[in-house]
Amino acid sequence: DAGVTQSPTHLIKTRGQQVTLRCSPISGxxxxxxxxxxxGQGPQFIFQYYEKEERGRGNFPDRFSARQFPNYSSELxxxxxxxxxxxxxxxxxxxxxxxxxxxxYFGEGSWLTVV
Amino acid sequence: LAKTTQPxxxxxxxxxEVNITCSHNNIATNDxxxxxxxxxxxxxxxxxxGYKTKVTNxxxxxxxxxxxxxxxxxxxxxxxxxxxVYYCLVGDGTGNTxxxxxxxxxxxxxxx
Numbered sequence: 498d499a500g501v502t503q504s505p506t507h508l509i510k511t512r513g514q515q516v517t518l519r520c521s522p523i524s525g526x527x528x529x530x531x532x533x534x535x536x537g538q539g540p541q542f543i544f545q546y547y548e549k550e551e552r553g554r555g556n557f558p559d560r561f562s563a564r565q566f567p568n569y570s571s572e573l574x575x576x577x578x579x580x581x582x583x584x585x586x587x588x589x590x591x592x593x594x595x596x597x598x599x600x601x602y603f604g605e606g607s608w609l610t611v612v
Numbered sequence: 613l614a615k616t617t618q619p620x621x622x623x624x625x626x627x628x629e630v631n632i633t634c635s636h637n638n639i640a641t642n643d644x645x646x647x648x649x650x651x652x653x654x655x656x657x658x659x660x661x662g663y664k665t666k667v668t669n670x671x672x673x674x675x676x677x678x679x680x681x682x683x684x685x686x687x688x689x690x691x692x693x694x695x696x697v698y699y700c701l702v703g704d705g706t707g708n709t710x711x712x713x714x715x716x717x718x719x720x721x722x723x724x
Contacts, residue, residue: 501655530711530712532712532714538716539699539714539715539716539717540656540712540714541714542711542712542713545711553711555711585653587655587656589655589712599644600646600658600661601646601658601712602658603648603655603656603657603658604655605654605655606653606654606655608653
């Protein structure tokens with residue numbers, strides 16, 4: 498079975514531009530979360546979606562937005578890109594939105610470089 | 613929010629058993645403890661998850677004492693390919709495990 502898949506794997510954008518990152522969860526998983534990982538640090542939570550509804554939001558500016566589609570895939574959008582947005586963006590999926598023992602699986606990430 | 617504390621780095625040699633201890637003094641009653649492994653430029657890979665006592669799978673064991681304020685990840689007979697960053701995580705305390713709080717992790721260096 499396929500794991501969490503993300504696209505694109507690498508991309509370069511210019512300051513001020515907008516970017517859309519895509520994620521397909523593991524088959525049967527209804528929850529998708531997004532994380533940002535800056536070089537040398539642990540991943541930081543951005544959003545969680547479950548059944549197309551936002552269930553959680555991390556401490557990120559409104560330039561970051563996301564949505565989940567009926568097939569449970571998800572997109573992360575970042576507007577007005579800043580140099581500091583350069584990072585590895587990780588998508589993670591799980592079967593439930595929360596609950597004890599709900600295992601979360603990560604994709605390989607999308608590397609975003611802002612120049 | 614439950615936070616975790618791990619050693620920043622550890623060194624080991626091939627064939628040795630490695631134990632990485634994580635402190636989580638404020639763990640909530642309904643929180644599970646999860647460990648992930650991450651190689652450079654890759655997403656974190658799930659290793660093991662547990663609630664209490666001992667859990668074992670094909671790659672690792674997880675030891676959790678009765679008070680659950682700490683946990684120990686045990687990697688038997690490590691190889692060079694086990695060189696990676698290891699993260700210990702607990703939920704955010706509300707039972708919503710969609711939000712994982714990552715610390716700095718433990719960088720394990722396995723030497724030949």
